[in-house]
Structures are given as structure tokens and as C-alpha cells.
Amino acid sequence: MNKKNFKSGFVALIGRPNVGKSTLLNKVVGQKIAIMSDKAQTTRNRIQGVYTDADSQVVFIDTPGIHKPKHALGNFMLKTAYSALQGADAVCVVVNAAEKIGPGDRLVIERAKNVQVPLFLLINKIDLVSPEQVLQAIESYKDLADFAQVFPISALEGNNVPELVEGLKEVLPQGPQYYPADQVMDHPEYFVVAEFIREKVLILTREEVPHSVAVKVESMVRNEDDKIEIHAVIIVERASQKGIIIGKQGQMIKKIGKMARRDIEKLLADKVYLDLFVQVQKSWRDRMTNLQDLGYELDNY
Template identity: 50%
Template structure:
């Protein structure tokens, strides 16, 4: 008789190795923010994949790094917490880079993990197979992985192989969440992340991580469309001008791109009312972290 499997998988790795891209590809919906900037994911995000034979609850965690401010401290706690109470850990690495200090730091921490660890070697689409094999062999010498799976999250290559490996380590169990549920995150927080993603994309290196988004209002309108008022927060007045751009051009572009994703999420036409505000040193203020849903407090 076929049995149903369900369990929790923590997805970890140093910043910018493609964890969020992988999660979104596996779940089939844009939930985790994607950017080429490190440390983009700021809090632990629960993403749910339901199949006929299994339900996998993925914990998408912030990239492992040494914290430099209170926000960084909360990010580190979110990652540490994700390693406890899960059934399997998926360690995502970049196939184009040899193991460095970040990977060695994570491998050291994994020595205390008592569940299977699966190595997902990502970005194999960026180099020939012959160059991937030495990287895989290097990792295999460093840790006794339960499985090693080469993948491309961006091209969705060999994701079925990764899922198959993860399922090997899941216990029998019930569906913890409804079949159509793909995240435990409220829509308000997902919308904020979609706006922040576009702001990060378009400001590039000018405002690395001093951007937060607060959704001040979401309201349904009589004709079925949705009004969303969002505030983009930065830490300095000079950063405010960068986000707005000449004659408001950059802010309009951020709004247009974010609105398209929000409309896909909500399945409705959206009027996005976007503002830029300054909150000095918000990354070190607990009240601001709570306001932006980044404090990690339940």
C-alpha cells in the first residue's frame, strides 16, 4: 500500500547561491524574493509543495553570514532556528565557485546537525559538466552528505532529482497544510517583498540593504480591482533621492514592475500607490524591525 510522506526541509547556504530561486521553482510560484544581491531573504519563509505522494514544507532562510546590525542578528537567528526540528537539510552551493570561507563556516555548523544533509550544487547551466565534477568531489571529501544533486534552479534542471532525494528522508505523515496553500506568509508581507525586490533590482549597488517596505493599506474597490499603498523606507535622505530618481522616473519603474507581480499574486487589477520615506538607522531599531515584519517575534 502506498503511504503518504510529509516533512520539513531547511534550505540553507551562503548569500546569493540561488536559494530563493530554487524555492520558487520547486513550489511553482513566486514567494521568496529573488535578487543578485546577497542577503536578500531577511526572514524565515515557509513554502509548501504538495504532491500526490508527499507534502514538503521548505524553510527558505537568510543567507548565512556574520551579523553587523540588529537586522543581521535576526537573520542569523532565523537561519539557526531553521536547522532545528526539520527532517532534512538542503545545503545549496554555487557550482561556479570553489568552497570558500562561507561554505567552510556552514559545513562546520552542520557537524552538529543530526538529520540528513543533501547537497544541491546549483548553477550547473553556467559551466561544462567536466568542470562541475571536481567541485562535487571537493564537497564530498569535506562532509558525509546523504546525497549530492547537481541542479540549475534558474533553468529548472534536475529539480525532480532533488525532490526525489529529499523524499528519501521524509517520514510518513499527513498533509499539514491544505493542497492549494503554498506559503504561511500573509499576502501583505509577500506584496512588500515584491516591491522590495524591484527596488533592489533597480537601485543596484547604490542602496545595498537599507531598503524596507511597509504595506500601509490594502483595499478592495467596487469594480474588483485592489488599491495598495506601500512605503519604501531608506535610512538617509540621499538614498531617498536615489529611489525616486530624476523627476520620479525610477520610482514609477519600480511601481510598474512590482504592480505586474502583485496582479499575478492577487489575480486582480492593482492600483499601487508608492511612497518613499526615511527612517534613520532602521536596521538597528527594534520598533522598525517589528513594523516591517523582520524582528522574528511571533
């Protein structure tokens, strides 16, 4: 590793909800660290993913989708997204090639333009559209800001993602290696474990339990069977939601646990015993104290 010419820096991924920022982050670092679902605003905290090669380290900051907040949690998510722009060495605005440019995209670009660093436009989901539509998308966005580079990409398939990383490396300053070469995220494991459980709730309960769900990992210890024993609580706002998550004869919570355990075992490279239970906390998203208990603390970001 040539430390003398080593380049490093922080790159913020910003965009409307559901444009594929988390999918891109997972693709770049080569493993799943951010949760994915087709529900908007899946990401709540800023998640940092780390890409390292022989001559560079790029720290990607995945942010919650920019949206109009409806409660304290929404406000927190918005502040988190905008605070990611502070201290970034480059900003990537991610948009959806399959959708026409909208006011949300314009708002994101206006915010991003205020940061005096190279601005990249990533037109994602090109696997869903024709080459002509990609060209039309480029045309409709290119006059909105002075973009350093425009990359049509597929975060899912990986098209143009290596080229994007190379483009970002070009604009990053010379700097230190912030993280060990084999580290791909900066969040503690229990945070990612909680996120994986929440992802399964979102996927399996669909519209029945919207964003009024949070997960708190109470403990993570190795037990006498040499498994990592995890106790986690799924928090909802209404008793009816608790019933949905538990399911008929406990079938739904078993399914959530089984799917989450698979991802957690991959992450920890270890056998896992996962114990889940459900708790009702009315209007938890509107209480800052509740949010802080669940790990949503802006001071940490």
C-alpha cells in the same frame, strides 16, 4: 490521495548569500514566492514554500544567506537562518558550482552537520560551468560531511530539481498534510507584496540604495473600481536615498511601482492599484523596535 502512506516534513535550505536558494524555492513550488536579485542577502525572513503531490507534502524553508552580521538586521537574519535548522526533517546545503569552496561554505556545512537529520548537498548553477567543473566541485565537498545525497542542479533551468524532490521524499517520515494542496506559501499575502516591491527597488537602484531599504504595506483593500488598492511605504536611512528612489520627476518610483504591480497582480490573480511613498528613518536597521514594526520578529519563526 493515500493518507495512510502519506509522507510530509520540513526541509531547510541553507547556504551563503546568493547561491540560489530563493530561485530553487520558486522552481520547486512552480511560482514566484521568494524575491530574487543578484545582490547578496536578499532574503531576510524565513520563507516557507510548500510542494504537494498525491503522496507527499514537502515544506521548504528558504533562509537568509549565512554571512558576518554588521547590524541588528544582520543579527536577526543570521538567527533566522540557524533557527530554520531546528525541527527540520532534512537539510539542504546549497553551494555555487561556479565558485571555489570558501570559508563561508565550510561554516554552513559545520553548522548543518550538528543537526541529526539527513544532509543533502546541492551544487547549484551547473548551467554556468562545464561537466568537469561539476565533478571537481563534488570532489571538493564530499569529504566535508556525511551527505545522504549529492545533487548537481540548476535552480534556474530546473535540471535535476524533480530528482531532488524525489530524493527528499524518500527520507521524510510519514505524516499529515500540513497545508491545503493548492497552498504554496505560509506567509500572508501582504508580506509577499512588500517583498516584491523591495525586490524592484534592489534591481532598479543597483548599488545606489543597498540593503538600507525596507517596505511596509500599510493597507490592502478592494476599492470602488473593484481593484485591490495597496498603499505601501518604502523606508530608507538617508534623504539622498529617498531622492534616488523617487528619481527625476518621479520616474524611478513609477518604474518600481509598474514592475512590482505586474508581479503582485500575478500573485493575487486580480487587478491592482499600487500607491508607493518613501520615508526616511535614520539607522532603522540598528533598532530592534524598528525591525519589529517592519515584521522582523524572531518569535514568529
